[in-house]
Amino acid sequence: MKFNYKSGLLAGLCLYGSLASQGRDLYVREKNGKETVYAIATLNSIQFKKGEMELHTGANTVTRYALEELRHLSFTSLPAASIQESTAPQKIWATLYPNPVATCLQLQYNTAVTESLQFEIWTIDGKKMMSWVLSPSQQPHTIDITPLPPGIYIGRLQSGAQNQTLKFVKQ
Numbered sequence: 001m002k003f004n005y006k007s008g009l010l011a012g013l014c015l016y017g018s019l020a021s022q023g024r025d026l027y028v029r030e031k032n033g034k035e036t037v038y039a040i041a042t043l044n045s046i047q048f049k050k051g052e053m054e055l056h057t058g059a060n061t062v063t064r065y066a067l068e069e070l071r072h073l074s075f076t077s078l079p080a081a082s083i084q085e086s087t088a089p090q091k092i093w094a095t096l097y098p099n100p101v102a103t104c105l106q107l108q109y110n111t112a113v114t115e116s117l118q119f120e121i122w123t124i125d126g127k128k129m130m131s132w133v134l135s136p137s138q139q140p141h142t143i144d145i146t147p148l149p150p151g152i153y154i155g156r157l158q159s160g161a162q163n164q165t166l167k168f169v170k171q
Contacts, residue, residue: 026055028065029072029093074164093164094157100169101145107157108140115159119143122154129153145170 026038026046038055045056053070055063072093094109107119114136121130121143129148134141136159145153148170155166 027072027074028070030065031069031071094166096155096166096168100171102171103144103146105143105145105155105168106140107134107143107155109136109157109164117157117159120156120158121145121148122156124152124154 026040026043028036028038030036038057042057043055044058045054047054047056048067051067053065053067053073055065057063094107097106097108099105109117117134117136119132119134119141120128122128130145132141132143150170152167152169155168157164157166
């Protein structure tokens with residue numbers, strides 16, 4: 001697998017090597033709500049050029065996405081034999097804002113979540129800093145991060161077996 005970076009956007013995809021060895025997937029969510037999951041093992045390359053992301057799979061198949069039409073890219077551990085598509089939201093997704101933040105984050109997530117959620121804040125090196133249990137009926141949630149020192153953090157939102165991670169910067 002090779003990567004051609006023509007854009008600084010989505011530089012986190014450099015995790016590919018370790019994720020492929022773990023059998024992980026690439027999760028793509030478009031702004032129109034369409035979700036697609038690609039098994040990392042089926043991808044020959046991911047290329048960024050001229051405002052597009054190209055996913056090259058076996059048999060010279062290329063799938064193109066306009067970067068401006070993408071809402072979310074992440075690596076997940078969902079079971080996928082090759083490519084799965086769904087037009088209905090099935091997974092948890094969330095947004096943290098503002099980013100960067102000085103005192104309080106706002107957390108908003110899809111309304112399909114009906115059970116309680118757990119939100120945790122972790123340092124980049126894996127130290128759990130804070131944790132909350134949230135009610136799905138109250139949105140957006142205000143998260144006071146004043147006690148955190150400045151730095152880069154990972155927010156992890158979990159509801160049942162579903163979870164999402166979000167990176168943010170504390171000023």
